[in-house]
Amino acid sequence: MFYIKFDSDLNILREYNAKAILEHGCCFELSYIFEQELLEVIQKRKKYTDEILFSRPVCFKDELTFEKLNLNQYLYLINNFASRKLIQNLAQLELLRLNGEKKSIHEVLKFYHELAPEYLKLFNPDIVSLGEKKIYPFSYLCINHMVEFIVKLTVDDEKILLAGYREQGRKRYMVVGGDFIDREYDTLIPYLIKNDIENLNIESIQLKKPDINLMGDTYFGEKYTERRKKRNVEDALTKYGYSYSFLDIAPFFRKDDFNIVNFEAVFNIRDFSPLDGRKDFILGAHSGETRKELKNNHIDVVCLANNHALDYGENSFISTLHDFMEDDFVVLGGGYDQYQANKILELEYRGKKIAIFNGYWNKVNAYIDYDFYALNERAGINILNGVMLYQIKLYKKLNPDHTILCFCHWGIDFKSVHPYQERVAKRLLQVGADVIVGHGPHTIQKIEKYQEKFIIYSVGNGIFNSNGEYEKQKALPYGFLTRINILNKELQLYPIFTNNLKTFWKPRFVTEDEFIQLKTIYKEDSFITDKDELGFFFKLQL
Known part of the structure; x- marks a missing residue:
């Protein structure tokens, strides 16, 4: 280029x-x-x-x-x-x-x-x-x-x-x-109007411990609760409040670990959405309660590069950025402008470093109809092509020994891997990424090894309080909590059961029988299975 x-x-x-x-x-x-x-x-x-x-x-x-x-x-x-x-x-x-x-x-x-x-x-x-x-x-x-x-x-x-x-x-x-390909110049040119490709926006953090934890789609479900109330259906949020859904998986998010979630909603400052009637699901959240509960569970980073970040327009998105930053969360994948939305999070422990990039795949409606992407001085979310690809390549050239992780939002709800996910994933690895952890389809997807690097296409839901469509869509009712040890470059996937209609909106670690079912699906030779005080997990060497 x-x-x-x-x-x-x-x-x-x-x-x-x-x-x-x-x-x-x-x-x-x-x-x-x-x-x-x-x-x-x-x-x-x-x-x-x-x-x-x-x-x-x-x-x-x-x-x-x-x-x-x-x-x-x-x-x-x-x-x-x-x-x-x-x-x-x-x-x-x-x-x-x-x-x-x-x-x-x-x-x-x-x-x-x-x-x-x-x-x-x-x-x-x-x-x-x-x-x-x-x-x-x-x-x-x-x-x-x-x-x-x-x-x-x-x-x-x-x-x-x-x-x-x-x-x-x-x-x-x-x-x-x-x-x-994929109209990369449509994100490159707006970025280059104010910046140069070498302007890497890096936020560096020294870790207290070597473990980094990641959770996929996370939302306490206020909009779903509103709909249930109209049908006189009680759910976990109305009966028990915000703390309930975290109870069984809370031990995973240890205080001195570094904890990251994909926050798939927006703090709406008004009830009307400019996308009403044009977008199927519009997700608003309550700012104070959400931030308090995320803090209570030691969440450090919220990733915003997803298809709900601007559901209530630019002002609600900007208000969400402000609220998270005021509460000392690191915000990744979204920003007041394109430079900020392209931020790289660099984590270090005892001289070992991992750089995390967060983005949402390139979709016509998100670009043209919804104005979701940050372009030039416009607030919005980061996109998984153009600037991000070239900055991964540049970062790797400057830091060949650092691990690069791409935390990607993509895919079709409850479906298997889309061909476009595969194309983007392989391009990310070709330009320098070392591992990809995806989310978005609300169910787990396949894990693939490409050029000796792992692509975890979807870790599914974390706490995401919709009803889910697992039985209707014949999708697996599981998610993965992901732990990466920065010292030994080991990645662990802890499966959780996420069918809210069977858990009353409280995900839990899988049983032995459920883990056996998952082992028949993930049969890759390079996966090691193990168990600790949290439960069963798959282990991958990066």
Whole structure:
């Protein structure tokens, strides 16, 4: 990955990994097409909107077929939706490649810098609706107003893009290139407007003991309780209060250990959610009671990178950040801006270090419809691609002996591992992560070993006081409490029974028979099974 940032006079403000491009230029195929066609218009040899370029239908994707395109439609669709196959069949492109013509980035930038605003509108990607089907463009950055325009300059696998934006009212430009997938540039570019990829936001903590404990989805269930009250159904929260659900698993969270949970809700400061009617489950929580009970159980870190952190809008999310920080919790995976949301938690014990990254997978609705992700100066949660991938790679390069753990929220409720989880997990390990602990599906999922590193796709629920759908979905009614010893690099998974309708919303450690059932599922040779004063567990060597 490389990038170059320019000021309004086209002077270079900052470059990263871009010396070769700056010195030798590049074959900017798409930019060549845009320039040739627009110059015809600018020089009055063609009409901007009237002249027909194609008399036969043109297929830009399988879903997008158009007839009698005029020039502005043609350029707009090439920038947004054109398939690689179509572009490579264009005569201009073939000629360009045969001639091996290269241009400098400054030459390309000068062309767009001088374009009138009416032409720059062609480079504002937007969603196209075909009946009830939505076709999404190559970038969302114009949709959420993070940039004024964005242009695809190349068609190679290593994409090069140009974005124009404003900073303190002044024009700025950024050229970004890389072998991007999953729209990584849609999170990279907003981050790079204010920061550089090397700006690692690290919070370092010295541990009292070598053990780090992690628990998955955690929520005392106030919104579920409200629904039960309307049906005159009593639950643990109404009958016993906030302390009840922790009772059987509380011994796991020892005072001098370092304890981390995924808090899957938000402290709502109003009853109305901007997502009412648009999002299936909206989870609000009571701030004082929640924080008190988490403190009583020695929780040190709350992770917020999940699909409920902004259920009640930005102000409730900001209020949640404030309340947790005021109560001396470490907040990971969410922040007042993108830099803070990308924070790395570095834990040290006797010279041994582990770095923890927290993020939520890239989903269209979270990005476009709900505005969940922190982008540039916008508050929100961290995303499991783009900035996080490159900062894991950089952190590992700077600290090859440190262990990197990714605490990931992803997956489909009560289902097995989604293919996208597998792709993201393997990318995280390829760039430098050493172990992945996932959560989100509300049930446990498979454990996989990849390049001698473990992927625990889902540890399921901790204390999550919904009713659950284990029997309906034929899902395993278990979760894992995770303990990592930083000195000997040992990871222990303590299974807990999490079917609330059978435990009255009080998870417990599994029985011997339940553990035997789990042993038949997790048969990996590298797993060791054992038992201690807490109960049965699986042991993995990192």
